[in-house]
Amino acid sequence: MPGDIAAQAVSALATVAPEPGAAKPEPLLIADGVNRHFGGLVAVDVTHVEIQKGAITALIGPNGAGKSTFFNVLSGFDKADAGTWSFAGVTITNTAPHRLARKGMVRTFQLTKSLSRLTVMDNMLLGAGGQTGESMVASVFPFTWKAQEKKNRERALVLLERFNLAAKAQDFAGSLSGGQRKLLEMARALMLEPELVMLDEPMAGVNPALKQSLLDHIRDIREEGTTVVFVEHDMDMVRDVSDWVIVMAQGKIIAEGQPDAVMRDQRVIDAYLGAHHDQQLTASGDSLTEGTSS
Amino acid sequence: MDMGFVLTQAISQAIGVTAIIYLLATMGLNIQFGYTGLLNFGQIAFVAIGSYAIGVFMVQWQGSAFVPNLWVAILYALLLSVLLALILGVPTLRLRADYLAIVTIAAGEIIRLVFKSTDALGGAQGINGKMGEEFYAINPFPQQDRFDFGPLSYTRNDVWVVTVGWVVIALLLLLTWALMRSPWGRVLKGIREDEDAVRSLGKSTYLRKMQALILGGIFGTLGGIFWAVAKQSVQPDSFVPAFTFFCYTILILGGAARVLGPVVGALIFWFLLVFIEQFLLLLIDNGTITFLEPTQVGPIRFILVGIGLMLLMIFRPQGILGDKKELALDAR
Numbered sequence: 001m002p003g004d005i006a007a008q009a010v011s012a013l014a015t016v017a018p019e020p021g022a023a024k025p026e027p028l029l030i031a032d033g034v035n036r037h038f039g040g041l042v043a044v045d046v047t048h049v050e051i052q053k054g055a056i057t058a059l060i061g062p063n064g065a066g067k068s069t070f071f072n073v074l075s076g077f078d079k080a081d082a083g084t085w086s087f088a089g090v091t092i093t094n095t096a097p098h099r100l101a102r103k104g105m106v107r108t109f110q111l112t113k114s115l116s117r118l119t120v121m122d123n124m125l126l127g128a129g130g131q132t133g134e135s136m137v138a139s140v141f142p143f144t145w146k147a148q149e150k151k152n153r154e155r156a157l158v159l160l161e162r163f164n165l166a167a168k169a170q171d172f173a174g175s176l177s178g179g180q181r182k183l184l185e186m187a188r189a190l191m192l193e194p195e196l197v198m199l200d201e202p203m204a205g206v207n208p209a210l211k212q213s214l215l216d217h218i219r220d221i222r223e224e225g226t227t228v229v230f231v232e233h234d235m236d237m238v239r240d241v242s243d244w245v246i247v248m249a250q251g252k253i254i255a256e257g258q259p260d261a262v263m264r265d266q267r268v269i270d271a272y273l274g275a276h277h278d279q280q281l282t283a284s285g286d287s288l289t290e291g292t293s294s
Numbered sequence: 295m296d297m298g299f300v301l302t303q304a305i306s307q308a309i310g311v312t313a314i315i316y317l318l319a320t321m322g323l324n325i326q327f328g329y330t331g332l333l334n335f336g337q338i339a340f341v342a343i344g345s346y347a348i349g350v351f352m353v354q355w356q357g358s359a360f361v362p363n364l365w366v367a368i369l370y371a372l373l374l375s376v377l378l379a380l381i382l383g384v385p386t387l388r389l390r391a392d393y394l395a396i397v398t399i400a401a402g403e404i405i406r407l408v409f410k411s412t413d414a415l416g417g418a419q420g421i422n423g424k425m426g427e428e429f430y431a432i433n434p435f436p437q438q439d440r441f442d443f444g445p446l447s448y449t450r451n452d453v454w455v456v457t458v459g460w461v462v463i464a465l466l467l468l469l470t471w472a473l474m475r476s477p478w479g480r481v482l483k484g485i486r487e488d489e490d491a492v493r494s495l496g497k498s499t500y501l502r503k504m505q506a507l508i509l510g511g512i513f514g515t516l517g518g519i520f521w522a523v524a525k526q527s528v529q530p531d532s533f534v535p536a537f538t539f540f541c542y543t544i545l546i547l548g549g550a551a552r553v554l555g556p557v558v559g560a561l562i563f564w565f566l567l568v569f570i571e572q573f574l575l576l577l578i579d580n581g582t583i584t585f586l587e588p589t590q591v592g593p594i595r596f597i598l599v600g601i602g603l604m605l606l607m608i609f610r611p612q613g614i615l616g617d618k619k620e621l622a623l624d625a626r
Contacts, residue, residue, distance in 0.1 A: 113490060115483070115488055117620050118487060122483075136478050
């Protein structure tokens with residue numbers, strides 16, 4: 001049962017020390033010394049991080065912490081200045097994104113990239129891997145890809161059904177609402193049957209009702225044995241769905257741990273609110289009252 | 295001159311040699327720009343390569359063992375076309391879309407100026423001579439001076455050229471249709487919409503963009519080959535950037551990313567251009583219009599066609615065959 005595997009992975013995390021760079025019992029993705037700087041600005045400086053297989057890991061941090069840059073580097077959309085990282089034991093340092101996707105590591109984007117002038121079904125079919133008909137020569141001989149296409153279509157319909165998009169299959173993806181596009185992007189990523197799904201801010205711009213269904217979908221993905229990593233700002237969602245939380249600030253990983261513990265961590269609170277957030281701005285404490293400025 | 299003559303002229307031009315050349319180039323552009331979203335502003339470079347390959351190989355290098363006949367020359371022309379696509383594509387297709395646009399528009403001019411200033415390649419005089427002997431030798435039409443189809447009248451050579459032109463177009467349309475309904479075509483359309491999304495789904499976009507550039511370039515080169523064979527003359531100043539912009543006009547007029555879009559566009563574009571010209575000449579001839587000289591008609595027809603296109607863009611921005619629903623979508 002894949003569900004059991006997920007449960008095991010999650011319970012295994014309970015034994016992991018809540019420290020930055022902690023070793024996981026069954027790491028799927030391991031990154032070492034990843035460094036990315038833009039001129040003098042160090043955007044990412046991650047010494048060591050491991051992502052537990054079969055679990056949902058959240059990557060959080062204040063704006064400008066380098067989460068998305070780290071994400072882009074790992075998924076091949078940006079090049080690191082230094083560092084190595086591996087996926088399922090294979091080194092994938094600076095590997096092109098399309099090769100990563102073929103290895104079973106697929107990502108979504110913060111700004112949804114639904115292919116507007118393609119139908120929802122075509123979006124889904126584009127996700128399927130290893131298609132014979134995507135070779136230029138084979139494409140003019142339909143008998144080489146018709147059977148495969150039919151299978152992919154059936155698989156796409158099942159996924160669309162699950163994501164409540166089946167009725168929209170023949171509509172242009174551009175006619176979907178923002179939330180539906182998020183769903184489509186997630187469903188399309190699953191067409192690749194990935195081992196690891198990386199979601200970049202899956203909740204950005206999604207209404208609360210749809211958020212709940214997105215959360216359920218993310219849990220379902222894990223139950224099927226797929227590992228999930230996501231970047232998110234929404235703390236409720238992080239608390240709700242993630243098994244493990246990694247906190248970044250100023251390019252570094254400053255904390256790791258179970259969601260509740262991490263949110264009580266003083267380093268995390270300091271990173272989000274500033275170390276002196278609960279102190280008065282002035283020594284006397286009354287200069288902020290009305291009238292002093294006039 | 296009467297209205298019948300005006301219409302006959304317009305129809306014969308709309309299906310004639312020039313329209314076929316533009317149509318072939320535009321069909322290539324449809325694959326590159328319409329389906330894949332590649333901004334090739336130098337389609338004329340591919341056309342020029344085709345024309346000049348035939349001109350140089352058949353006339354300048356006449357009797358050379360390297361080019362025994364027209365068919366081999368056509369093969370070389372197509373190979374040169376692939377080479378040109380690689381030269382243009384390798385450095386630019388990994389970069390943002392605008393770089394290809396800059397490189398292609400420059401390449402078109404570079405190629406024209408190199409041909410114009412190199413005497414071995416014809417120089418400013420261009421190349422004139424017999425370029426399609428083998429082609430005209432296999433003309434299966436019976437030996438007679440004129441062939442009449444209703445009001446249209448063709449010489450024996452013209453009817454052969456036009457027939458072959460449209461047969462080639464029909465075959466290439468069939469090829470385009472087969473390619474674009476396949477998963478390969480779906481990847482191209484995906485690249486047009488958002489390249490990064492396609493890359494994130496495990497497809498090499500660089501390879502597909504290169505294939506589209508090469509294929510579209512070959513279509514343009516076939517137009518160039520056809521040009522040299524049909525007109526038996528290659529002039530450097532025919533290969534100006536405006537050619538590519540007329541192709542874009544035809545493509546957008548007919549409807550981009552539609553298999554038949556370029557055909558509809560080319561027919562209407564050439565029909566209108568010639569109809570307006572001949573109609574104005576008719577009106578000047580019979581004294582209805584007195585404020586124009588016949589020599590002013592040439593530029594004025596472009597003004598009128600331009601106005602017509604503006605109206606089309608306002609009232610039917612998706613082109614004749616386009617789908618308005620599709621255009622209304624936020625493309626990014």
